[in-house]
Amino acid sequence: MATVSNPVHSPNSASWSFAEDYIAPSPDVAEARDEATVHTITPISTGVAATLKMLTRAVDAKAVVEVGTLMGASGLTFLEGMAKDGILTSIDVEADNQIPARTLFNRGGFQSSRFRLIAGSPIEIMPKLRDGAYDIVFINGDKLEYVEYVASALRLLRHGGLLIVNDVLWNNHVADPEDESDEAIIIREALEAVTSSESYTQAMLPVGNGLLVAVKD
DSSP states (O other): OOOOOOOSSOTTSHHHHHHHTSSOOOHHHHHHHHHHHHTTOOOOOHHHHHHHHHHHHHTTOSEEEEEOOGGGHHHHHHHHHSOTTOEEEEEESOGGGHHHHHHHHHHTTOOGGGEEEEESOHHHHGGGSOTTOEEEEEEOSOGGGHHHHHHHHHHHEEEEEEEEEEOSSTTTTTTOTTOOOHHHHHHHHHHHHHHHOTTEEEEEEOSTTOEEEEEEO
């Protein structure tokens, strides 16, 4: 596995803060982030939201799978970035996380035909999705299942599609080789699976809590 080093700037540095807040999220995404915070769920950061929207536009994504609806902030970001005929498939083990997401999606002007909200275990649902049919797979669910999510993503992505994995630094626990917490170990294994695969060209971006972006070759 490639060595995971600490980011150049600590999360408290002025430069990191400036980069994170450089592009403000839309009012709808900001509301979804607030909704998640109220429910003690950590939403995607503003820097991650900006990056996701940019990447969605860059690959002209029309089909996106996300693991972890989490009140809808990332889903709204993908819907805003996709073409008008783009469809989001969002999976969350907690159905309660998807109720406010549906409301926020509709309030943002996105009809129900533009998204599928699937409540259930991603490990069970992802194998049922169609091979090679997706432009982006975004992983932001249970950290202890990241290895399984990454394995499923390879089959789901088209060639040239993007695997995007959130929280890959996990508060710098992953970068600390002496940290043997369950989440750190599993995320390292997921990163190693991507790095050792000949199917991806990848980079790790220092936004949010670390964002891995890999293009399926």
